[in-house]
Amino acid sequence: MKNVMVTEKEDLLKHIGSYDEVIIWGAGNMGRVLGEKLLAMGMRITYYWDSDCGNIGTCNGIETRKPFTLSGNETSTLIILAITNAFVLPGLHIELDQTGLDYLDGDQVYQILVCPQELTSFDLRECYSRKECNVATCKKQSRLTYSLYGQDDKVFINTLDVYLTQKCSLRCKYCYIYENSYPSDKKINFSTDRIIKDIDLMCGAASYIKRLVPFGGEPFLHPEIDIIIQKMANKENVGIIDLISNGIFNQPDNVLEKLKFDNVKINISNYNHAIPEDLINIREKNINRMEEMGLNLVVHNDTPQWRKPGTFMDTKEDELKLSEKKRNCGNFAYIASEEKDTTETMVVKNGLFFACQHCDTMYNLGVIENMDDAILLDGKKEGKELAKEIKKLINKKYYEACRYCNPSVELVDIAGEQGIDDRYLL
Numbered sequence: 245m246k247n248v249m250v251t252e253k254e255d256l257l258k259h260i261g262s263y264d265e266v267i268i269w270g271a272g273n274m275g276r277v278l279g280e281k282l283l284a285m286g287m288r289i290t291y292y293w294d295s296d297c298g299n300i301g302t303c304n305g306i307e308t309r310k311p312f313t314l315s316g317n318e319t320s321t322l323i324i325l326a327i328t329n330a331f332v333l334p335g336l337h338i339e340l341d342q343t344g345l346d347y348l349d350g351d352q353v354y355q356i357l358v359c360p361q362e363l364t365s366f367d368l369r370e371c372y373s374r375k376e377c378n379v380a381t382c383k384k385q386s387r388l389t390y391s392l393y394g395q396d397d398k399v400f401i402n403t404l405d406v407y408l409t410q411k412c413s414l415r416c417k418y419c420y421i422y423e424n425s426y427p428s429d430k431k432i433n434f435s436t437d438r439i440i441k442d443i444d445l446m447c448g449a450a451s452y453i454k455r456l457v458p459f460g461g462e463p464f465l466h467p468e469i470d471i472i473i474q475k476m477a478n479k480e481n482v483g484i485i486d487l488i489s490n491g492i493f494n495q496p497d498n499v500l501e502k503l504k505f506d507n508v509k510i511n512i513s514n515y516n517h518a519i520p521e522d523l524i525n526i527r528e529k530n531i532n533r534m535e536e537m538g539l540n541l542v543v544h545n546d547t548p549q550w551r552k553p554g555t556f557m558d559t560k561e562d563e564l565k566l567s568e569k570k571r572n573c574g575n576f577a578y579i580a581s582e583e584k585d586t587t588e589t590m591v592v593k594n595g596l597f598f599a600c601q602h603c604d605t606m607y608n609l610g611v612i613e614n615m616d617d618a619i620l621l622d623g624k625k626e627g628k629e630l631a632k633e634i635k636k637l638i639n640k641k642y643y644e645a646c647r648y649c650n651p652s653v654e655l656v657d658i659a660g661e662q663g664i665d666d667r668y669l670l
Contacts, residue, residue, distance in 0.1 A: 256356050257285065263346075264320040265290040269311060269336075271303035272545035273376035274350050275326035279304040281357050290315070293323075296546050318344045326350030328378035331420060331551045335653045351377070355384045363388055368483055372506055375542045379455055379484050379509070386454060389483060390586075393452030399631040399638075400586050401450045403486075405459040405601065406442060406476075407593040408466040409433045410608075413492040414519065417663040418656055420553045421601065423461065425609055425668050431461075434594045436468045440475050442592045445621050449630040453482045459591075464493035470502035477505040484509055491527035492519075497537070504539055512543045515660025550659035554650030555667050556611055566642035569649065575600045576638070585635040595621050599638050606645040609670060617643040 260266060266287065268275045271294040279289055289306055297308035314321060323345050325336060340347050354377055361370055366388050371379055379385060386402050394400030411431050412423050447453065456476050463469060476485050485508040503510070512531060516524050534541050561569065570576060575588045591598040597619040598604040606612045617640075619633055 251356070253356050256353065257287070260287055260322060260324075260348075263322040265314075265316040266322050266324065267291060267293055268303075268324045268326050268350075269293040269347075270326035270350065271297070271300050271308050272326070272328075273542075274328050274354065274378075276303055277358060277376040278324060278326050278350055278353055279306065285357075290321075295549070299546075312343075321345055323347035324350055324353055326353075328381060329547060330378070330381050332547075332549050332655070333381075335549070335551055335655045338653055351381065351383070355382075359384060361385065361388060363391055366392060369506065371484060372509060372540060379486060385483075389452055389454045393481070394586075396451045397628045397631065398451040399449055399634045401446070401453040401590055402586055403455040403457060403589040404446060404450075404453050405457045405589060405591045406439065406446075407434060407459045407461075407591070408439060408463045408469065408472060409461040411465045412461040412490075413465060413523075414462070414490055414515070414660065415662050415664070416515070416518075417661045417665050418550055418552050420551075422553065422605055422609065422668055424664050425670055430608070433466045436466075436471055438595055439472055441623070442595060442621055443472075443475055443479070445623065445626060445630060446592055446597070447479045447481055448627045449634060450481055453479075455484050455486050456482050457486045457488065459488075462490055462493060463487060464489050464495055469495070470499045473503050473505070473508060477508055483507070486511065488513065490515065491530050492523050493526075493530065495530075497533065500534060500539065501537055504537065506540070508540060510534065510539055510541050512541065513660075514544045514546050517546060518658050518660035518662060547659040549655045549657070552652050552654045552656055553668070554652045556606075556609075556648055556670065557650055558647055559650065561647065563642070566646045569646055570640075570642045573600075573649075575602075585638055587638055590634075592621070597621055597634065597637075599634075599640075599643070600645075602649050603643050603645040606648050611648055611670070612644045614644060617645055 266289050268279055268289060271292040275292060282289060283304060291306055292303050292308040293311040294300055294308045295311060297310055300308045302308060323340060325347055327333060327336060327350065361384065371385060380403065390400050410426055411433060415424060458472060458476065466472065473485060476482060487508060487510045489510065489512055491512040531543055577588060587599055589601055591601055591604040593604055593608065598617065603617045607618060619637055625633055
C-alpha cells in the first residue's frame, strides 16, 4: 500500500519490528547481506521472495518462495525490496503499490543499517569493494560526493556514460539502448584517440565524476579497452569506473590483467536463461579467468525480468507538456537539495555530449537530426567554459528528443531474450 520512508536507525528497527511478518524480496547479494544484518540485530525474517526460488532453495537458512506468496495477514506484513536492478524496480514499485502491503526499499535499509559512509569519514574504497549495493542508483553516495566535491564553477557529474562501441555480442530483443535498431554501418568501435580526448575534456569540465561508465554495446569488444580504462582510472576527479559487461567476449589475458585497478569495478550481467549454451560457456570461462586474476569482479544473479523500452513514436505534445515531461523526468532529479546543474546520467559518444541517454539514442539513430540537444566536443571550449555550456544544456526547458520519449514500465518474462521486436525498427 505504501513505501514507508524512515531515516533514523532506531526508528527503522522499531518500524520493522512492529510487523508480524517480514519478507525480503530478492535473495541475491543485497537480500543476503540485509538478511544477515537484520538477523544479527535480533530481527525476525519470515521468508524470502525470489522468482528463482526453486534453484535458490534457502538464503541465510531461510526458505525462499515465489513473490506475493503470503502466509499471514497482509496488513501486518512488511516487504523489504532488496532488488537493485534499476530497470525492474519501477514495475515492482507499481506492483507493490497496487497491493495492501507496506514496504521499504532495500537501498534505504542498507544505507541506514549497513553502509558505513558518512560525510566526515567518506572513503570511496568502501564503494569499490562492496558487491551487494548498486553504485549506479546509490543516492547516499551522490549526496556525499556532491557535498564534498560538487560545489564550484565546474559541473558535478553523477554518472557519465562514455561510449566505446556500438557493437554487441548479444542481440537482446528489448535492449534499452535499442542496439538492434542500429544499421550495420553504425555498429562500430569508436576511435581510441577520440574517446581519450572526450575523457580529457569532460574531466576538465567536471568538479567530480562520481561514476564513469565505459559504455557499449559490449565494451570488451573494443580492441583497446585496456588503454581506455587505464586513462579513466588515473583521473584524479573520477570516483568509480563501473565497467558493465555481459561477459561474452574474446580478450587475451594480458589485456584483462591491465584492468586491475582498485577503482575499476567490473559488473557481469546474467542472462544465462536466455542465451545458447555456447555463449554461456564463453561467459563462464571469462568469469573464471577474471576471478583467478584477482580483478574487482561482481557477478550478478540471474536477471528474471526486464522492462520494455518505449517506442520511437512522436508524441505530438506541445511545449507546455514537453517542459512538464522534462521536469518530471527521473534523469533530471536533483542530486542534492539545491543542485540544478546536473543529471542522473550524462552521455558522451564520439565527440558529442548529451544531457541524457534518450537524446543520444534519438540523434544517433537519426530520429532527430538537429544538433540543438548536443554539445560538440571540439576543444574550442574547455574547463569552466565547457562546464557553463553543459549546465546551459541541462537546464533547457525540453529537448527535441522529448517528443519521442515514451516511458514504459511493462515487464517482459525473459530478460535478455534474443531477437527483434518490429516496434523498434526504423
